[in-house]
Structure formats: C-alpha cells, structure tokens
Amino acid sequence: MSQAPQSNPSSTSPYSSPDVAVRAELSEIDASIRTSSVFFTVSAIFWLLIGTVFAVIAAYKAHEPSFMGGTEFTTFGRMRSAHLNAMALGWGNNIIFAVGLWIMARLCRSPVRHGGLLLIAGIFWNVGLTVGLAGIIWGDITSVEWLEIPRYATPLLAFSYALVGVWGIMAFHFRKGEHVYVSQWYILAALFWFPWLYVIAQIMIIWFPARGVVQSVTNWWFAHNVLGLWLTPMALATAYYVIPKVLGRPIYSYYLSVLGFWALALFYNWAGVHHLIGGPVPVWLISAGIVASVMMVIPVIVVGINHHMTVVGLHKEVWRSPTLRFVIFGAMSYTLASLIGSSMALRSVNEITHFTHFTVGHAHQGVYAFFTMIMFGGVYYMMPRLLKREWPSANLIRIHFWGCAIGISIMLIALHIAGWMQGLQMNDASIPFLEIVQMTMPWLKARSVSGIFLTVGHVAFAINFFWMLFAAGAYRTKQVPTLLTPTSEEGAA
Amino acid sequence: MKNLPLLFCGIFFALAFSFSGIILSSNNMVGSLTRTTETLGEDGLPVEGDELFPRVMPGLAQQGKQVYIDLGCMYCHTQQVRRAGFGGDAERGWGPRASVPRDYITQDRVLLGTMRTGPDLMNVGGRPLNSDWHHLHLYNPQITSEGSNMPPFAFLYEVREIDGSPSVDALRFPPNSKYAPEAGYEVVPTRRAKALVEYLLSLKLDYSLPEAPIL
Numbered sequence: 001m002s003q004a005p006q007s008n009p010s011s012t013s014p015y016s017s018p019d020v021a022v023r024a025e026l027s028e029i030d031a032s033i034r035t036s037s038v039f040f041t042v043s044a045i046f047w048l049l050i051g052t053v054f055a056v057i058a059a060y061k062a063h064e065p066s067f068m069g070g071t072e073f074t075t076f077g078r079m080r081s082a083h084l085n086a087m088a089l090g091w092g093n094n095i096i097f098a099v100g101l102w103i104m105a106r107l108c109r110s111p112v113r114h115g116g117l118l119l120i121a122g123i124f125w126n127v128g129l130t131v132g133l134a135g136i137i138w139g140d141i142t143s144v145e146w147l148e149i150p151r152y153a154t155p156l157l158a159f160s161y162a163l164v165g166v167w168g169i170m171a172f173h174f175r176k177g178e179h180v181y182v183s184q185w186y187i188l189a190a191l192f193w194f195p196w197l198y199v200i201a202q203i204m205i206i207w208f209p210a211r212g213v214v215q216s217v218t219n220w221w222f223a224h225n226v227l228g229l230w231l232t233p234m235a236l237a238t239a240y241y242v243i244p245k246v247l248g249r250p251i252y253s254y255y256l257s258v259l260g261f262w263a264l265a266l267f268y269n270w271a272g273v274h275h276l277i278g279g280p281v282p283v284w285l286i287s288a289g290i291v292a293s294v295m296m297v298i299p300v301i302v303v304g305i306n307h308h309m310t311v312v313g314l315h316k317e318v319w320r321s322p323t324l325r326f327v328i329f330g331a332m333s334y335t336l337a338s339l340i341g342s343s344m345a346l347r348s349v350n351e352i353t354h355f356t357h358f359t360v361g362h363a364h365q366g367v368y369a370f371f372t373m374i375m376f377g378g379v380y381y382m383m384p385r386l387l388k389r390e391w392p393s394a395n396l397i398r399i400h401f402w403g404c405a406i407g408i409s410i411m412l413i414a415l416h417i418a419g420w421m422q423g424l425q426m427n428d429a430s431i432p433f434l435e436i437v438q439m440t441m442p443w444l445k446a447r448s449v450s451g452i453f454l455t456v457g458h459v460a461f462a463i464n465f466f467w468m469l470f471a472a473g474a475y476r477t478k479q480v481p482t483l484l485t486p487t488s489e490e491g492a493a
Numbered sequence: 494m495k496n497l498p499l500l501f502c503g504i505f506f507a508l509a510f511s512f513s514g515i516i517l518s519s520n521n522m523v524g525s526l527t528r529t530t531e532t533l534g535e536d537g538l539p540v541e542g543d544e545l546f547p548r549v550m551p552g553l554a555q556q557g558k559q560v561y562i563d564l565g566c567m568y569c570h571t572q573q574v575r576r577a578g579f580g581g582d583a584e585r586g587w588g589p590r591a592s593v594p595r596d597y598i599t600q601d602r603v604l605l606g607t608m609r610t611g612p613d614l615m616n617v618g619g620r621p622l623n624s625d626w627h628h629l630h631l632y633n634p635q636i637t638s639e640g641s642n643m644p645p646f647a648f649l650y651e652v653r654e655i656d657g658s659p660s661v662d663a664l665r666f667p668p669n670s671k672y673a674p675e676a677g678y679e680v681v682p683t684r685r686a687k688a689l690v691e692y693l694l695s696l697k698l699d700y701s702l703p704e705a706p707i708l
Contacts, residue, residue, distance in 0.1 A: 061644060062610075065634070065642045065643060065645065066633075066644070066645055069644045069645045069647070072564065072646075075564055075565065075644055076644050077566060077567075077569075080565070081568070139563040139564075142602075143561075143563075144602070180497070185500060188500075189507075192505070192508075193508055196508055200512065204520075205602075209601050210520055210524070211520070212523050212595070212597035212600065213519075213523055213603055214516070214524065215602070215603045216605045217519045221511065221515050221516060265507040266510075269507060269510075270510075270515065272515075275607055276605070279575070279592075280573055280592045280594050280596060280597065280605070281519065282522055282594070285515060285519055347579075351580050355571060355607065355609035356608075356609070359607065359608070426609065427581040428581060429584030429585045433611075434638060437640060438640050441642070
C-alpha cells in the first residue's frame with residue numbers, strides 16, 4: 001500500500017497492480033503461509049458452528065428454562081459460557097490467526113519463515129480450547145466472565161499464544177521496505193496487548209487472587225480490552241487492508257489513520273471499568289473509565305470518516321464484492337456500536353442499561369455485527385488467493401450475508417428494546433420482579449428466532465468453504481471471480 | 494509510519510498507563526483494607542472485643558459457593574447493592590445499604606456479576622426465605638415463583654422411595670403441587686444442594702461498616 005494510488009479506481013481487481021513482480025511476490029508469500037492459514041480457518045469455522053449450537057441452546061433456555069434442564073452439563077450458566085468461549089477464543093482467535101497473520105505476512109512483503117511454528121501453535125490452541133470447553137461443561141467453570149476456562153487448560157493456550165507472538169515479531173523483523181502500513185500498527189499492537197492482558201488477568205484472578213474487588217476491576221480491564229485491544233484492532237486492520245485492495249483506491253487520509261490508531265490506543269484500555277458503574281469500587285476509577293469511554297468517540301468517528309471517504313462513490317462495487325459487502329456492514333456497525341457504547345457509559349444511561357439484556361445486545365453488536373462480519377469479509381478475500389480457486393457459489397454467499405445481516409438485526413433490536421424496558425422497570429420498585437421477567441419473554445423468543453437466521457448463514461458459509469477447499473464437482477474449472485451483482489469488467493472477490 | 498521506536502513505546506505505554514492506573518492503584522487502595530468493627534473507637538481503630546466484619550464464611554457455605562460457581566449462577570444474579578437513589582436496588586429491598594469494597598475482602602473469588610435476569614443476591618440470606626423455600630425454588634423455580642425463567646436444578650436432588658419413615662430433609666411441597674413426587678416417594682437434597690442453600694443463607698448485608706453505616 002506504499003505504492004502510488006491505483007490509476008483505475010473503478011477496478012475491483014486486487015491483482016490490478018501493473019507490476020508483475022509485485023504479484024509474483026505476493027503469490028510466493030501466500031504459498032508460504034497457506035498451510036497454517038487454511039488450518040486456522042478450518043478450525044475457526046468448526047468453532048463457529050459449535051458456538052452457534054451452544055448459542056441456540058442458551059437462547060432457547062432463556063425462555064424455556066426446563067429445556068435440557070435435566071442435567072447440570074446443559075444448565076444455562078455452562079451453555080452460555082461454552083458459547084462465549086467457543087466464539088471468542090475458538091472462532092475469534094483462530095480467524096485472527098488466519099486472516100490477521102496472513103495480512104501481516106503480506107504487508108511485511110517477505111515469505112514466512114518457520115511456518116511450522118504457527119501450525120504447532122494452532123494445534124496447541126485448539127487442543128487447549130477443547131479441553132477448556134469440556135472443562136466448562138463438566139463443571140470446572142471459573143465463573144469469571146471471559147475467563148471461564150479452567151486453569152488446567154490455560155497454560156496450553158498461553159504456550160500456543162507465545163508461539164504466535166514470536167512468529168509475529170519474526171515476521172515483522174524480516175520485513176522488506178521502510179514503510180509500515182496502518183494494518184501493521186494495529187496487528188503488531190494487538191499481538192503485544194493480548195498476552196499482557198491475558199497473563200495479568202489469569203494471575204490476579206485465577207492463580208493468585210487479588211484482594212476483593214481488585215479481581216472485578218482486573219476482570220473488566222481484561223474483558224473489555226479483549227474486545228477493544230484484540231478483536232477491534234484486528235478487525236480494523238483487516239478493513240484497512242481489504243477496502244483499498246478491492247477498490248484499487250488508497251485510504252483517504254494517512255493522518256486520520258494515525259489519529260484513529262493513537263486515540264484508540266490511549267482511550268480504549270481505560271474504558272472497561274464502566275462495567276462496574278454504581279458498584280463497590282473506588283468512584284474516581286469509574287469516572288476515569290467514563291471519561292475514556294466518551295473519548296472513544298474520537299477514534300471511532302475518525303476511522304468512520306476515513307473508511308467512508310475511501311469508499312464514497314463506489315457503492316456499486318461494495319455491493320458487488322462479497323468481501324466488501326461484509327466489511328462495510330461491519331465497519332458501519334463499529335461506528336454505531338461504539339457510539340451507543342460511549343453513551344451507555346454515562347451514569348444516567350447506565351443506571352437503566354446496566355444489568356439488563358441491553359448490555360448483551362451491545363456485546364453482540366460489537367463482537368458479531370462488527371468484528372465477525374469484517375472477518376467473514378476477510379475470509380472471502382483471503383481464500384481465493386491462498387487456494388488459487390474462486391468461491392463455488394454466489395448464492396451461498398448471498399444466503400450467508402442475508403442470514404447473518406437479518407439475524408443479527410433481529411437480535412440487536414430485540415435485546416436493546418427488551419433491555420431498555422427491563423432497566424426502566426427494575427428501577428421502579430412498584431413493579432414486581434416476575435412481571436419484568438414476563439415482559440422480556442417475547443423479546444427473548446425473538447432472539448431465538450434470530451438464532452435460526454444466523455445458523456442458516458453460518459451453515460451456508462461452511463458449505464461454500466468446504467466445497468471450495470476440497471474443490472468438489474465441476475466447479476474446479478471456474479475462472480471468473482465470484483461476485484454478487486453482474487459486472488462487465490473482470491474482478492475478484 | 495516510519496518511526497518504529499515511537500510506535501513501540503506508544504504501544505507499550507498505552508497499556509502500561511491503564512495497567513498502573515486501574516490495576517495497580519486499585520490494588521494499592523483495596524489491598525490494604527482489613528476486617529473491622531461496625532464503628533471505630535475514638536482513636537480511629539477497631540473497637541477491641543467487638544465482632545469483626547465482614548464475617549468469614551463457614552465451611553459448608555464455602556462448599557456451597559463452589560456449587561454456585563460451577564453452575565454459573567452469577568451469569569443471572571449479581572452480588573452488589575447500588576446506593577439509594579441510583580437504580581432501584583434500595584427500594585426493592587435488595588440491601589439495607591450500598592455494598593462497599595470492604596464487604597468483599599474475605600472472598601477468594603468475587604462474584605459481583607453484571608446481569609440481573611434474576612434479583613440481586615448480596616443480602617438474600619437477610620430476606621424472610623428459609624431453607625425449605627430455597628430447596629423448593631432450586632428444585633423447580635415454578636413451585637415458588639411461577640413464570641420465572643430460572644432453570645430447574647432438580648439434578649441436585651434425589652427422588653427416592655420412602656423407606657420406613659420419611660427423611661427429615663425431604664422437600665415439603667405445597668398441598669396439591671403438581672411438582673410433588675408420587676405418593677410413597679420423596680425428594681431429598683444432595684450434599685451439594687444443602688451446601689448451596691447454606692451459602693445462599695449466609696449471604697447477608699446486615700452489618701454496618703465505619704464507611705457504610707446502616708442508617
């Protein structure tokens with residue numbers, strides 16, 4: 001991306017670079033990281049499907065509590081935790097290791113050395129996670145939010161992560177070229193931040209518990225930063241990489257990129273304590289968290305403007321490209337989710353939304369509508385380049401997109417409305433608690449309906465992916481990139 | 494960006510800043526708290542001979558907390574009371590005062606929680622609910638709280654044929670309850686159920702602290 005702006009902004013081809021040498025170099029890098037990236041993507045999709053099953057069970061249990069209530073292994077607390085960990089650490093981390101590291105390798109413009117390291121890390125990660133999830137369901141759940149995995153599995157995860165981190169530093173060390181692109185800042189920072197957060201949280205909550213509510217403070221410093229300093233930077237790095245690639249147009253403003261990055265780095269990591277507003281923790285700490293949460297408006301608006309100005313005028317291309325259709329959906333969700341999040345940190349709003357389904361809806365807007373949708377887009381872009389094959393079915397991509405887009409929209413609307421009403425009613429002590437529970441029921445049922453749409457989307461995605469991976473049927477000969485609306489030009493996903 | 498040392502320093506100090514500001518400083522403030530008496534003497538020290546608070550939880554209740562943890566109760570129940578005037582905690586009778594950091598210092602695992610699908614439990618032991626009620630509620634919440642979406646924890650109970658005289662622990666169902674076992678059978682709590690109820694009954698915010706008196 002250090003090259004001059006592409007001369008043909010209407011082209012949707014990522015290989016539009018006139019320089020044959022550049023394309024050959026990228027091709028060589030892709031080949032060097034193919035095995036591990038494919039392995040991580042397969043793992044990620046596997047966990048996505050597992051996590052979806054847990055999600056649907058947990059959602060259904062929320063309004064039919066006796067469903068699968070006969071054994072402790074499927075009780076609500078364990079199912080929702082199995083869902084969270086399968087999605088965050090299974091889907092989220094695997095897809096980051098697949099797409100994020102691939103982008104890092106490409107931007108470092110140097111074929112990957114010791115790709116085997118990544119494969120070992122990947123095996124450890126997935127074995128550790130399997131053990132951890134079995135532990136949660138078996139009853140060794142820690143009941144610490146976002147850290148439910150029992151302590152006998154976490155060293156496996158930490159070891160695996162260390163290998164990934166080492167690889168990331170090596171890839172960066174052997175890079176070619178002076179310029180470091182914005183995606184690399186985000187990925188490099190996230191690779192550094194995540195282990196710090198994880199290790200401190202493990203030590204201070206699980207291994208050597210800190211005194212009293214220091215645990216809760218550490219818990220929310222960690223959990224909110226998993227989103228803010230791990231998932232968010234990786235999704236933004238992906239968006240910053242694929243948007244200009246697909247559109248053949250450089251990012252609108254370098255300076256906005258710089259401002260967005262540093263503002264996020266400075267403010268996001270203070271924001272987590274807003275989960276403890278009104279709680280038994282020092283008030284100045286909460287106030288600092290609220291200030292940081294509101295200051296997050298700066299990086300969010302800046303990134304939003306930067307992305308918007310990059311795609312402005314090319315909306316047809318965005319709609320045509322599977323990659324960008326997902327990525328732009330995610331980028332718009334980022335702006336919306338973050339602005340809602342900033343206002344939720346205000347005490348007067350938080351008094352209503354705290355302890356309600358509103359927060360659950362908000363979390364899904366961040367992790368799903370923003371992060372997951374962008375990573376779907378990243379996979380649609382990456383796979384044809386790794387496998388030198390096109391996506392088999394445009395219809396399956398459409399089903400994937402609409403299943404996810406409609407599903408997540410239903411869920412967000414239902415949970416935000418339910419949560420807001422729940423909060424207002426809980427603050428009015430004249431309304432009996434059970435009446436509030438009854439009031440939320442139709443909305444919780446709507447969430448289960450959203451689960452059907454999301455499941456259909458995920459299954460369509462998985463079918464298309466494995467069809468492509470195993471190159472089954474006659475589609476092998478397909479030469480034209482799979483796009484979602486007709487085009488006279490040649491382009492790629 | 495070409496200035497790599499600046500990039501690395503920035504990445505490092507960004508998180509170091511919040512790590513020291515949020516984690517280390519709160520560890521400094523809260524880490525030095527100790528148990529104390531309800532009021533302080535004139536010398537500003539705990540009154541000698543008075544009971545120290547918060548209480549240390551008895552052994553069976555500790556085991557019950559482990560059950561509470563491994564069933565994931567905290568994903569629907571908080572253990573924190575917000576001050577009067579902020580939210581409806583006080584009006585709903587969830588506690589006679591706001592909970593403060595010192596209330597949690599004797600706990601190995603703090604379960605503040607962030608979700609109130611069900612009510613707050615900081616002071617559930619202080620409500621007029623006895624162990625009979627808790628056992629029926631855990632066995633099937635519909636018995637005591639019709640329309641609740643709390644899952645049943647019947648797997649913590651054993652349905653067995655009455656052998657001779659009924660067990661003293663057997664659940665006492667309301668008359669004509671459709672959840673009662675067939676004639677000749679009884680429902681008895683397992684050890685885990687007993688421990689869990691003991692834990693719930695031990696959750697009490699019935700004492701003052703110098704910084705948080707019950708008015």
